[in-house]
Amino acid sequence: MGTETMLYEGKAKQIFSTDKPDEVRVYFKDDATAFNGEKKGTIQSKGVLNNSISAFFFELLQSEGIPSHFIKKIDDRNMLVKKLSIVPIEVVVRNIVAGSLSKRLGWEEGRRLSRPVVELYYKDDALGDPLINRSHAAAMDIATPSQLDALEETGLKVNAVLQKFLADKKLLLVDFKLEFGVPVQAQSAAPGGQVLLGDEISPDTCRFWDSTTNEKLDKDRFRRDLGNVVEAYQEIWSRLGGGR
Numbered sequence: 001m002g003t004e005t006m007l008y009e010g011k012a013k014q015i016f017s018t019d020k021p022d023e024v025r026v027y028f029k030d031d032a033t034a035f036n037g038e039k040k041g042t043i044q045s046k047g048v049l050n051n052s053i054s055a056f057f058f059e060l061l062q063s064e065g066i067p068s069h070f071i072k073k074i075d076d077r078n079m080l081v082k083k084l085s086i087v088p089i090e091v092v093v094r095n096i097v098a099g100s101l102s103k104r105l106g107w108e109e110g111r112r113l114s115r116p117v118v119e120l121y122y123k124d125d126a127l128g129d130p131l132i133n134r135s136h137a138a139a140m141d142i143a144t145p146s147q148l149d150a151l152e153e154t155g156l157k158v159n160a161v162l163q164k165f166l167a168d169k170k171l172l173l174v175d176f177k178l179e180f181g182v183p184v185q186a187q188s189a190a191p192g193g194q195v196l197l198g199d200e201i202s203p204d205t206c207r208f209w210d211s212t213t214n215e216k217l218d219k220d221r222f223r224r225d226l227g228n229v230v231e232a233y234q235e236i237w238s239r240l241g242g243g244r
């Protein structure tokens with residue numbers, strides 16, 4: 001690891017080069033932010049849990065025919081992934097009203113949507129990641145129409161797989177956010193090339209509710225100062241069979 005350099009530092013992760021140009025190492029931090037970085041904190045062991053939980057979900061998705069950047073878990077806090085050139089769009093899929101959708105539509109949190117809702121957000125911290133539509137994305141030239149199709153289709157497929165899997169664990173998948181990118185080598189051959197699922201899938205990026213009590217088991221416990229934040233992340237990991 002001695003010759004590795006940090007390529008990027010985000011709010012919850014650091015990305016390091018490896019000895020292969022098309023692979024990077026993701027280090028999961030305990031840092032947590034909310035409201036576009038306005039609220040900051042540390043959640044002890046979050047990095048360890050999110051690394052394990054993300055690796056678990058990427059393996060599950062792979063087994064269901066949904067590939068991602070995930071190659072392997074290296075250790076407690078590190079994951080080896082394919083290097084992507086990130087598409088600056090966050091894809092949010094929702095099954096139950098919560099968070100910003102509740103505010104936007106004035107709908108009560110907890111209301112079940114009659115069908116999944118897919119949203120696109122432009123990844124730009126200075127603008128606070130605004131909601132955009134396909135027409136904006138096309139005009140901004142940040143994704144091709146076929147990439148946008150892939151983003152939305154993959155979002156819905158991931159939703160179907162995770163929702164079904166989590167139901168057996170007595171968990172409701174309220175909503176989640178995905179990010180995508182074009183693998184670096186593919187991109188040099190074909191800009192606007194095929195996108196691959198990237199980033200992480202964890203209680204930082206998903207809302208999980210206990211299906212019996214509707215108790216929140218995700219980062220909303222930090223965002224809303226509900227307490228027992230680590231315990232919620234641990235509960236998710238243990239329902240996935242963590243450590244067994």
Ligand code: TMP
Nearest residue numbers: 098099100101175176177204205206207
């Ligand atoms: P929202 O209701 O705040 O728009 O969030 C929708 C989902 O996206 C929720 O599961 C949390 C996740 N999310 C992120 O992963 N990163 C973000 O920066 C935001 C705002 C939401």
Ligand code: ASP
Nearest residue numbers: 011033034035036037038
């Ligand atoms: N991670 C995001 C931020 O700090 C927001 C969130 O997850 O609520 O901007």
